[in-house]
Amino acid sequence: MSPITMAKALNNGLRAAMERDPKVLVMGEDVGKLGGVFRITDGLQKDFGEERVLDTPLAESGIIGTAIGLAIRGYRPVCEIQFDGFVFPGFDQIVSQLAKLRYRSQGRVPMPVVVRIPFGGGIGAVEHHSESPESLFAHVAGLRVVACGNPVDAYWMIQQAIESDDPVIFFEPKRRYWEKAELDLDVPPPPLFSSRVLREGSAVTLACYGPMVRTCLDAAEAAHADGTELEVIDLRTLSPLDMGPVYESVRRTGRLVVVSEAPSEVSVAAEVAAKVQQDCFYSLEAPVLRVTGFDTPYPPSKCEDDFLPDLDRVLDGVDRSLAW
Amino acid sequence: MPSWPGFVEPEPTPQQVIAGLHATGEGGVDLVQVLTPEGVRIAEPRFDKYLGDVDVPRLQSLYRDMVLVRRFDREANSLQRQGQLGIWVPLLGQEAAQIGAGRALTPRDMAFPSYREHGVAWCRGIDPTELLGIFRGTDHGSWDPAATGFHLYTIVIGNQCLNATGYAMGQRFDGKVGGSADGSESGEATICFFGDGATSQGDVHESFVWSAVYDAPVVFFCQNNQWAISEPLERQTRVPLYRRAQGYGFPGIRVDGNDVLATLAVTRWALEECRTGNGPVLIEAFTYRMDAHTTSDDPSRYRLADELELWKLKDPIERVRVNLVREHELGQDFFDEVAAESDALAARFREYCTNMPEPGPERMFSEVYAESSPVLDAQRDAFLAYHASFEGTS
Numbered sequence: 001m002s003p004i005t006m007a008k009a010l011n012n013g014l015r016a017a018m019e020r021d022p023k024v025l026v027m028g029e030d031v032g033k034l035g036g037v038f039r040i041t042d043g044l045q046k047d048f049g050e051e052r053v054l055d056t057p058l059a060e061s062g063i064i065g066t067a068i069g070l071a072i073r074g075y076r077p078v079c080e081i082q083f084d085g086f087v088f089p090g091f092d093q094i095v096s097q098l099a100k101l102r103y104r105s106q107g108r109v110p111m112p113v114v115v116r117i118p119f120g121g122g123i124g125a126v127e128h129h130s131e132s133p134e135s136l137f138a139h140v141a142g143l144r145v146v147a148c149g150n151p152v153d154a155y156w157m158i159q160q161a162i163e164s165d166d167p168v169i170f171f172e173p174k175r176r177y178w179e180k181a182e183l184d185l186d187v188p189p190p191p192l193f194s195s196r197v198l199r200e201g202s203a204v205t206l207a208c209y210g211p212m213v214r215t216c217l218d219a220a221e222a223a224h225a226d227g228t229e230l231e232v233i234d235l236r237t238l239s240p241l242d243m244g245p246v247y248e249s250v251r252r253t254g255r256l257v258v259v260s261e262a263p264s265e266v267s268v269a270a271e272v273a274a275k276v277q278q279d280c281f282y283s284l285e286a287p288v289l290r291v292t293g294f295d296t297p298y299p300p301s302k303c304e305d306d307f308l309p310d311l312d313r314v315l316d317g318v319d320r321s322l323a324w
Numbered sequence: 325m326p327s328w329p330g331f332v333e334p335e336p337t338p339q340q341v342i343a344g345l346h347a348t349g350e351g352g353v354d355l356v357q358v359l360t361p362e363g364v365r366i367a368e369p370r371f372d373k374y375l376g377d378v379d380v381p382r383l384q385s386l387y388r389d390m391v392l393v394r395r396f397d398r399e400a401n402s403l404q405r406q407g408q409l410g411i412w413v414p415l416l417g418q419e420a421a422q423i424g425a426g427r428a429l430t431p432r433d434m435a436f437p438s439y440r441e442h443g444v445a446w447c448r449g450i451d452p453t454e455l456l457g458i459f460r461g462t463d464h465g466s467w468d469p470a471a472t473g474f475h476l477y478t479i480v481i482g483n484q485c486l487n488a489t490g491y492a493m494g495q496r497f498d499g500k501v502g503g504s505a506d507g508s509e510s511g512e513a514t515i516c517f518f519g520d521g522a523t524s525q526g527d528v529h530e531s532f533v534w535s536a537v538y539d540a541p542v543v544f545f546c547q548n549n550q551w552a553i554s555e556p557l558e559r560q561t562r563v564p565l566y567r568r569a570q571g572y573g574f575p576g577i578r579v580d581g582n583d584v585l586a587t588l589a590v591t592r593w594a595l596e597e598c599r600t601g602n603g604p605v606l607i608e609a610f611t612y613r614m615d616a617h618t619t620s621d622d623p624s625r626y627r628l629a630d631e632l633e634l635w636k637l638k639d640p641i642e643r644v645r646v647n648l649v650r651e652h653e654l655g656q657d658f659f660d661e662v663a664a665e666s667d668a669l670a671a672r673f674r675e676y677c678t679n680m681p682e683p684g685p686e687r688m689f690s691e692v693y694a695e696s697s698p699v700l701d702a703q704r705d706a707f708l709a710y711h712a713s714f715e716g717t718s
Contacts, residue, residue, distance in 0.1 A: 029555065030553045030554045030555060033625065033626045034554035034625055035625075037553070037620070055554070055555050056559075057524035057555075057559060057560050058521035058522065058525060059524040059526060062526075085480065086481070089525065089526060124410040124411075125411065126410065126439075126458060126459065126461075127479050128479050265699060294689065294700070294704075295692075295697075295699060295700055295703060296700065297692065299683075299687070299688035300457070300462055300463050300683060300687075300688075301410055301461030302462045302682055303461075303683055303685075303687055303688040306685045306707070307688055312714075313710070316710060
C-alpha cells in the first residue's frame with residue numbers, strides 16, 4: 001500500500017460511490033474531459049460516460065437547481081463548485097430549495113445532494129479563489145456541512161456524504177489536495193457527523209477543521225518539542241457540530257483554542273466557543289480563544305501569510321491561554 | 325423533403341450549426357468582416373461609413389496597439405512561468421476584438437471588463453504595469469475606474485453585466501442619452517465585456533432583460549473565444565450567441581473578432597445606437613483563445629492542436645501587417661520600429677514587475693468600510709502588535 005493524495009482519495013471515493021450506485025451523478029464546470037481544475041474527477045467521465053459525469057454550462061445556480069430536480073427524480077447528484085468564491089450564484093438554490101425541500105414536503109422530498117467546494121487560501125490565487133464561506137452554510141437549517149482534513153477522511157467522508165439523504169455541503173481544503181497519507185481500507189471509518197481526537201495532550205485543546213488540521217498538528221509537534229502537550233481535535237462536521245469529544249477534552253485540559261481560516265465574527269468557531277462556555281463553564285481555566293482569519297475580505301495573496309493562521313499564531317494563542 | 329401548408333424547411337439542427345462552425349472556425353454567413361485573414365480589404369456596405377477616418381496612419385496605429393498588447397501579454401506569461409506572477413490570464417488571439425472595441429470608445433463612455441481585457445485597458449490609457457498587482461497578488465485592482473472609464477476586473481463570471489446595465493441606466497436617468505439639446509455633446513454609452521461561457525449565467529440573462537426594459541445604453545460585447553476553460557461553445561448554447569438578443573428584443577450582430585477594422589466599425593455603430601437611445605445592442609466577436617484559459621490551465625487535455633493551427637491562419641495582427649504591405653506598400657522600417665517599441669515596453673513591464681513592493685501587514689485591514697469598525701480596528705491593532713513582536717527575531 002502506497003500513500004495517496006487527498007485529491008486521489010476523493011477521486012477514488014467518488015469512483016467507489018458511482019460503482020456502488022448507478023444513481024450517483026457528478027456534475028459541474030470542467031469536471032468531464034478535463035477532470036476538474038483540481039483533477040478531482042479525473043477519468044470519471046471516460047469510465048462512466050457523459051450522462052453520469054456532466055460538463056455543465058457555466059452557471060452555478062443552474063448546477064444546483066438542476067441537481068435538485070435530478071434528486072427529485074431519484075438521482076444522487078454530486079455537484080462540484082469550481083472555487084469557494086463562485087458558489088454564490090448557486091446560493092439562492094442552496095438556501096431556498098436544497099435546504100428546505102424536505103421540511104416543506106414533510107419528508108416526502110429528500111435531497112440527497114452533495115455540493116463539493118474546494119475552500120480556503122494559501123495557494124497564491126486571485127480574488128474569489130481562497131475564501132472560507134462555511135459559516136454561511138452552517139447557519140442554514142436543513143443543510144449539513146462537513147470539511148475533510150486528510151486523505152483518509154476525504155476518501156470515506158465523500159462516500160458517506162453521498163449516502164446521506166440530507167444535502168451535504170462538502171468542503172475540501174484545496175491547499176491540502178496534494179498532501180499524502182496511507183489509506184488502509186480495512187480500518188472502518190467513524191460516522192460522518194462526528195469529530196475526532198487526532199492527537200492527545202493535557203495542556204490545551206485545539207479544535208480545528210479543514211486546512212487548519214495540518215497546521216494544528218504541526219503546532220502540537222512544535223509545542224511537544226518545548227514540553228507542552230496539545231490535544232488536537234478535528235471537528236470534521238460543522239453542522240451539526242459534534243461537541244462530545246470537545247467537551248470531554250476541555251474538561252481535562254481546561255483550555256480551548258479554536259482555529260479556522262474563516263473570520264471569527266458569527267462563525268463556526270464562535271459557535272464552538274459559545275457551546276463550550278455553556279457546557280464546560282466550571283472546567284475552564286481560561287476563556288475560549290479563537291485564532292482565525294481576520295474580518296476583512298480575503299486580501300491580495302501577498303498578504304495571505306499574514307491573514308491565515310499559521311503555526312506561530314496558533315502557538316501564540318496557546319501561550320495566551322496558558323498565561324491567563 | 326415534406327411540404328404542407330405552413331411547413332418551414334428545417335435548418336440544420338442548432339447543435340450541428342454550432343459544432344460545425346466551431347470545428348471549421350468559420351463565423352457563418354452573418355459574420356461581419358472587412359479585412360480578410362489574407363489581408364484583403366473588402367467592401368462592407370453597412371459598416372464602411374464607420375471607418376471613414378481610418379487612413380493609413382490610423383491603421384498603423386491599430387497595428388501598433390495590437391503588437392504592443394500582445395508583447396506585454398507574452399511577457400506576463402513568461403513572468404508567471406518564472407514565478408514573478410501567481411497567475412496570468414492570456415489574451416493571445418483576442419487582440420483585434422479588444423483593440424477594435426477599445427478604440428471605438430470615447431472618454432465619456434464607460435467600460436466594464438471581465439478579467440482578460442488587457443487590450444481594452446490599454447485603450448483606456450491604463451499602463452500595462454497597473455494590471456500586474458492583481459496577478460502578482462499585491463492588490464485587487466490598482467486603477468481608478470471613474471478616472472479611466474474602466475471598471476475594475478470582475479472575476480466572478482458574468483457579475484459585471486448587471487453592474488454595467490445599472491451604470492447605463494444611470495446614464496439614461498442623467499439625461500446623457502441622445503446628447504445635449506444644443507447638439508454640442510453626443511451621448512454616453514456603456515460597454516460590457518464577457519465571454520461565451522458567461523452567457524450561461526443568470527446574471528447575463530438578467531442583464532439582457534433589464535437593459536431591454538430600461539432602454540439602457542449598453543453594448544454587450546461577447547468575445548466568443550470558443551472555449552470556457554475545457555468546455556466548447558456547444559456546451560453553452562444551441563444557437564449562435566448573437567441571435568439570443570432577438571429573444572430579448574434588441575439587435576445582435578456577429579463580427580469577425582480577429583478583424584480589428586470590422587470590430588471597430590461594428591462597435592462604433594453599436595455605441596452610436598446606444599448614445600442615441602436605441603440600446604442595448606449585443607455584439608458577438610467571433611474569435612479564438614489561442615493560449616490556455618490561464619497559466620494554470622493545460623488545453624492539451626481537451627482540445628486538438630489542429631484547431632489552433634487553423635486559427636493561426638486567421639491571426640488578427642498578421643492580416644493587418646499583410647494589408648499594410650500589400651495595399652499600402654508600407655516598408656519594413658515601420659514594423660521594425662513597432663517591434664523595437666514592443667521590446668522596450670516588455671523590458672519596462674518586467675522591470676516594474678520584479679521591483680513591485682510587498683504590501684505591508686496593515687494593508688489588508690484598509691478600506692473594508694467607509695467608517696472605522698471597532699471590531700476590525702481591534703483585530704488590526706492586535707495583529708500589528710503581534711507582528712512587531714517578531715521584529716529582529718528572523
